[in-house]
Amino acid sequence: MKRLSIIFAGLTFTAVAGFYFYSRASEQKLSTPRSTHYQGDAPKAAKTIDLQSLVGLKERPAEETLNKTQVEMILGYLSNASDHGLQTIDLAPMYETLQTGRNLRADEKAALIEAIVKFGEEVGGSRIDWTQARKDWALRPTARDVRTSFETAIQSDTLRNWLDNLAPSHDAYRSLVGARNQYAQILLNGGFIKLNSRTGLVKGADNPQVAILRSRLAQEDFEAGPTPTPNLFDAALANQLSLYQQAHGLNPNGEMGEKTFAALEVPIEARIKQIDLNLERERWLPRTNPATRIEVNIPEATLVYYKDNRPALTMATIVGANSTKTPIFASNVHSIVLNPPWHVPRSISRRQRVQPPGPNNALGRVKFDFLNDFSVYLHDTPNHAPFSATRRNLSHGCVRLDKPKDLAELLLAPQGINRAQIDEITSHVVTRNIKLQTQTPVALLYRTAYVAKAGANINKVQFVDDVYEWDSVLENLIASSKQPRSSKPTSVANDAKIIAAP
Template identity: 30%
Template sequence: MTVLSPGRANDGENQTNVIRQSLQEQLAIGESLSIQPQPDWSLLRQVYANYDYRPLWHTPFGQLAEAGTALKQYIQDVAGAGLEPALYQADNFSHLLDNQPQQLAREDLLLTDGFLRLARHLAEGQLDPAAVDPLWKIPMERIDSARLLDQAVIGLNPVSVLESLNPRNHGYQALLRALSDYRRIASEGGWSPLPEAPLLRPGEQHGLVPLLRQRLRTTGHFDAPSPATDVLTYDPDLQQAVERFQQAHGLKQDGIIGPQTRAALNVSVEQRIAQIESNLERWRWLPQQLGDRYILVNIGGYLVQLVEHDKVRLESRSIIGRPMRYTPSFSARATHLVLNPTWTVPRRIAVEDLLPAQRRDSEYLLRKNIQIQQREGDQWVSQDPAMIDWGAFNRNNFPFRLQQSPGDGNSLGRIKFHMPNPYAIYLHDTPAKGLFSHPVRDFSSGCVRVEGIQDLARQLLVSEPETISLFSDRLASRQSSYFKLPQPIDVYLVYFTAWIDPDTGVQFRPDIYDLDRPLMLSLRQLSPSQDKQFAHRETEPVSIAN
């Protein structure tokens, strides 16, 4: 074993050469070394060859340089960015306790591997979305981690380079703070699950009430003083706390502790942490720059937001695709509004929904103002529905095109956002406005119905008063027309099940498309230590007498 000679200035190059030799030796046999997680040896060989096998983070005298010290500390603190330090070799740093050249070379390699992996994970996410989410269609923006390493080494600023990759979006940063809060709750013991009990309504007395009060206090939904007397009474303060909790979990805000509310209360803190971590990963899959102005469709939250300079300027409730006709996560650019649109019925809806309805009721299509057309030569020719034997046709034999004329009953309502995409999914109005009052709104066949879509449209025209006047006139004409937006706007449809509402705090929603579980499992499998609990805790509910 070669030992570094005593530190003298003229010995610095000799000591560097000793570390260089050890770097070459370890790189040559890297795959056989017992290091977990396994470094990317192929990339490390390329990187160090480019630097003639010189240490990147150590001085010529074998001391950890200032940039190396800063990088090491950043990796050890990366839990604050929602990532696990062990993934970036943090646990292996503690095993390097002496100044032997082999140890110094190993530390240099681990720091470089940690930087390269962390850069990718911050900019691209820890996982390839194509491998864990079949509904994710937003293109990935790839980075050149080796080029970023060059910037960090030459500029002696690895932390600044990594910080520049961390998503700066307010929604991501706010969710990070929520993750910190829930980790603190977990470190303090979390909360106890509520036992099975009959429906509990405001004003009633039950032994469950003190436990319910404590459960809601733990997550900040209940902040009133506990009553000195009548501790078993479900009082107005507790009712307000329950309704806040219900709002934050997409439940009917009636203050009643029924099966759905109890189930949400009993999701463990570990599961909520995993849910937050999964949604942070989705943020990392998004492009670094979403633009100064864009529309965000929160699929899992049934919301549409107009975002300007990272602030929500307008928020509307929405209706999204049901699980069998899902709304995928994708991005598109809206260029036009279609006013008083005609609806050309997608073939799937025509054969699965409208054909059976027409068989049951021979006037169904007529009442819906839907015209039937059949191709004759190179033209579509209108057909009389009364002259068609609908029983003779099925999903494999349906030669018709169905089109619904503009009007109050048109399924697209009065406005459709024209945003070309391969999925034939659009933002549009709807005549069925009563559906927006439901807490769970997965009623569509994939498109996104937007409550108050005229307000959203006018916000996009607000800088040009004359344009708004023309828009209003054309909308009132009841004639179908295209209306060009003054500026095209990017639209991002993203499946979130946890996010932050600036007024009400952290929001959780059920995983209606069953996309959280595989994402949670894959994130868990990345961890060198897989002892986290991501499922509901198996703790027995405490027994409460009525």
Template identity: 25%
Template sequence: MLLGLAPMAWSEQQGEARPEGESGVAQALARQVASEAPRLQDFYAQRDYRPAWQEADTVAAFTSALHGLESDGLHPQDYRPDELRSRYRAIQEDGANAAAQAQYDLFATRMLLTALTHLQRGKVDPEALETDWEVPVAEPDFSLGTVSRAVDRQRFEALFDEVRPDFVPYERLRSGLARYRHIERLGGWPRLPAREQSLRPGDVDDDVALLRERLSVMGELELMAVNTNAFPDAEIEAPDARRYDAGLEAAVKRFQRRHLLEPDGIVGRQTREALNVPVERRIDQIRLNMERARWLLHGLPDAFVLVDIAGYRLSYFRPDGEVWRSRIVVGRPYRRTPSLRSEITHMTVNPTWTIPPTILRQDVLPAVRRDLGYLWRERIQVLSPSGQPLDPWRVDWDNPGNIVLRQAPGPQNALGQLAIRFPNDHMVYLHDTPAQGLFSREQRAFSSGCIRVENIRELARLLFEDTNSEHDIEARIASGETRNVSLANRMPVIIHYWTVNPDDDGEFSFRPDIYERDDALLRELDRPLVL
């Protein structure tokens, strides 16, 4: 029986006589699915148009599994669990004809395929949200045959597990989301009152007790047990929860490091603001970064370079399973480093630097107009558009025309002594830098879009080694010659923006939203789905 209904011989509810039963619904499905999306058509074609949602238990198992998508930061109501149940009951009660039953079947399958797509590839279209997005849009790659069998066996939770991003950080985000929601249910954490004066080690203050409680909620610090019964001797004093002691200082420094703040142990304005971000906001941050993970963390190769823009960190996942990490400098908020996915093809040793038009207009020309000696100090050559050298004294610097400025190679070149290249429309790359002191900063958005890498020579050596490329990078640099050196095999590179990162120990690092992208993504993620 279909949907719990006894088959009827004929029905005229749609204005025409028609056979009832499963074969009638199959015929109706074959007609109606022709106007649906190709994946929906393929799903039913594989089933010979056999309906998928005949049993009440199947609908119940599906709607129950949909509620579990909350653990992925998605809104279960986007996939209409209440409507799925109510329409199913209505069909049973009203004795609906084959056309109506087919409509319901298509509706339920559409909800399932939509949920699977969002779980695997994300709900929000990144191309519509980020103007500098340069990542190929990947279609969902789950098997429709697997989906069909899961429906018949009512194994929806296992199906969801199969399509989730199979990457350790994603699972850590899921676990962290559950943890922070548990804290929310318990009432969150206390808020430190606004004040001008900083809290410092050695202070005794009521705010210190609040600070201690705030850090204890997240496990940064064990709550100080103050129990007078534990101190029967009057000469022994209980610990003072109001005193900013060494243990609390260490906890504050851990918190500051996890939030990319200067780890000085002083609770000033920035640290206080980070402490006072409510747990609800942290939950939203986790959710939207899970969405970012769904955009990119699929089809990953065994080895790849991952650039974390907001975390100022590069991770090279080597073929042997080792992970090499380094600090990076990324683009300023008004010269953003783009999100992209590409492949490293070659390196430039002792690169020259042709100054890009924006930097030329906004930075270099004003400096040259103030002092023409800037060109000699920075070893910058003035060229015509065809590459012919020009005399700087003969250039009208107030209206220089289509000149080209190129910095000579060497240790003081803006690209340092090495650049790692990969095709992209934004002309960004990884490179060395003479400004090594910037790597010691906690927040490092100082570049003009490209990525400066600390210890880039070591990264280059590993890339050559892992791609079977025979090159001595140190000898190449020592030669002083500008040369391109190809990798024998390309190495995938992913550059992306995460404002939450789960560390190896399971703790979360919450980063400043330097490009102010979080709010726009959250609005789209929370926007009710219209189908």
């Protein structure tokens, strides 16, 4: 029988050809585990867990029944742990044992089980100590008993299905995992190409620096296509540069300005860390997304309405200012109020008053109500000028909409209420509260890296400014959660100021 030699961690193993390990995407031949991917706080020298340090732990019932095929499945899955931005595990000792043709000892199985349970807990959103988290991070992952479900999977011989369902299955998470793979590969290939200077990078220029820019953009799939004049800054290159700018929240003018140059010079390690932090936040969402839903991306100040998992409406929004941040949470839109009055909170006016409906009402003509602990809602505004600004974190915490009637029309259509009727009602000042027959899920999210699902940059990573600096807060929280936990919340949990206002 043909034999296959594998070099791993300085050791050479020999395996029988046809020996397979299970991975989430497909079954693959036994291969070197990917343990060199960037791991957030150690981009060039990934930290590993020494599985042998876990040997000797108290054995559990699963160790007695864990067969060789199941061991192979677990090892195959753990070899992809870094794809999720989680700590890479040193699998060499386990692989070495299997290369001898025998199964693991009971204590080795115990170590492997501890590793997969830990991974299952972390990929389920348990990396941080939620008692220390900000109060306005109100989107919390559902608690799961990973160890019990693992033992059930072993006993019922459903391990493969259990592994497949460990990580979130919604598209935003899966596509970001794929993006992390792409950027990890760029890192392994030496990182981003350095431009060093933006001198000579202007439309119509013809110099070697332009060819370097072409190569740099191509690393992130912004390719201008083959050209006999790579040194020429032509229209095709300007178009790809404008798409890059759009994907990074910059003015898409196709010109090499100071901010565009700065974005191109951000190290690959920083981009991978940005992806890792967003993978963590995606784990706080339900395992699958409702097919019809509203998502607000706070740092980008945008709203997308999904119908059957496809973007049906996109619009600009205005979100909370840095002093009155919009919280992260999920709820369900239960009512639409046309011509809403506004009950002005004391945080804005010293004397409470009610602003009547009308053209000058701060809530505009449409308000979308949903239950939450912050008195936050989506609403219209009489002033639409700020929607053209690049930075739109200006409100007192609520989310102002650029196209509220478009959204109302989509949500009310199943109830036979059309745009003409909405326009007629809002041409007057009588309040009309319409209860939705089917509530629409809504999530206010904080995504500084995500994969676009529509538009010119479809399937490309979009990097957004961290307007509230919550990426660094999350990074610090992950680091501190690795330490012994205190039952007393820190100031991080109390740094949340929510004002019930537009």
